[in-house]
Amino acid sequence: MPIPDFQTIMLPLLRHISDGKKYSNREITESLAGHFRLAPEERNTLLPSGRQKVFDNRVAWAKAHLKMAGLLLTPTRGFSVITEKGLDVLKKDPERINLKFLRQFPEYQEKVDQGRKKPDKEKDITEAEQTPQEVLEEACQSIRQELSAELLAQIKAGSPAFFEQLVIDLLVRMGYGGTLQDAGQSLGRAGDEGLDGIIKEDRLGLDLIYVQAKKWENTVSRPEIQKFAGALQGRRARKGVFITTSSFSQGARDYAASIDSRIVLIDGLEMAELMIDYGVGVTSTSVYEVKRMDYDYFENG
Numbered sequence: 001m002p003i004p005d006f007q008t009i010m011l012p013l014l015r016h017i018s019d020g021k022k023y024s025n026r027e028i029t030e031s032l033a034g035h036f037r038l039a040p041e042e043r044n045t046l047l048p049s050g051r052q053k054v055f056d057n058r059v060a061w062a063k064a065h066l067k068m069a070g071l072l073l074t075p076t077r078g079f080s081v082i083t084e085k086g087l088d089v090l091k092k093d094p095e096r097i098n099l100k101f102l103r104q105f106p107e108y109q110e111k112v113d114q115g116r117k118k119p120d121k122e123k124d125i126t127e128a129e130q131t132p133q134e135v136l137e138e139a140c141q142s143i144r145q146e147l148s149a150e151l152l153a154q155i156k157a158g159s160p161a162f163f164e165q166l167v168i169d170l171l172v173r174m175g176y177g178g179t180l181q182d183a184g185q186s187l188g189r190a191g192d193e194g195l196d197g198i199i200k201e202d203r204l205g206l207d208l209i210y211v212q213a214k215k216w217e218n219t220v221s222r223p224e225i226q227k228f229a230g231a232l233q234g235r236r237a238r239k240g241v242f243i244t245t246s247s248f249s250q251g252a253r254d255y256a257a258s259i260d261s262r263i264v265l266i267d268g269l270e271m272a273e274l275m276i277d278y279g280v281g282v283t284s285t286s287v288y289e290v291k292r293m294d295y296d297y298f299e300n301g
Contacts, residue, residue: 003042005129006058007098022079029059048141061131069108148272156245163215173278195231210237214244222251232261
């Protein structure tokens with residue numbers, strides 16, 4: 001079944017701890033995953049940032065709202081236990097516990113309103129399926145996708161010389177080539193035999209990486225990769241990077257994966273993503289920090 005939203009998780013979560021025992025976060029999450037019959041791929045689905053599982057995040061937010069309403073508490077870090085108020089709620093056998101249901105408790109409404117300068121009574125968020133963190137991460141992912149497309153369009157509009165310099169900047173920012181001067185001298189030389197240049201794998205130059213950079217519109221197909229692989233063999237080289245502003249055919253990717261030489265293929269969109277990750281051609285306009293409670297600080301309070 002689809003991954004349940006965090007409000008759907010609330011009632012099963014409260015029922016799971018209804019015996020009054022302390023349950024760890026991990027035990028609660030795993031039991032709820034079984035309750036909702038989540039498939040392994042659903043259980044392991046990650047947020048856009050790739051740092052947390054979607055289901056774990058939703059369980060955590062469900063627990064946080066139940067705690068604000070006083071239906072459960074966390075006597076020690078990482079553990080939850082139901083309260084008398086929580087037991088009273090279960091005795092009434094509600095069909096569903098959601099944000100609208102929790103608003104009947106004054107302490108919950110007060111805590112929700114504390115984070116707002118002007119509580120918006122007309123804006124109904126009680127049927128929200130995503131957690132605030134999911135909304136934030138998806139918004140960031142959307143901005144990132146738009147920026148990637150804009151970067152790629154700008155690169156394609158530039159000159160071949162600009163693209164060559166961009167490749168140098170990106171590889172050096174990623175930790176290859178030693179310095180910009182070293183990389184520029186290596187990669188800037190006229191290529192031959194299907195190679196555009198050589199760049200150091202590290203600052204000491206313990207190994208070399210051969211580079212092919214193609215500012216193309218058409219899809220790069222298998223013959224181009226075969227030509228590049230042949231050039232590597234001619235130099236007795238083991239590693240190569242093929243960067244293009246376009247894309248690679250499946251045949252090209254299959255061939256690169258099947259040969260002994262290690263050839264990394266970077267298409268236009270992947271290149272734009274790397275530029276964002278390593279700060280090439282982009283600048284930060286706003287930085288938002290997502291913080292969580294530091295329970296260690298309050299442990300002896």
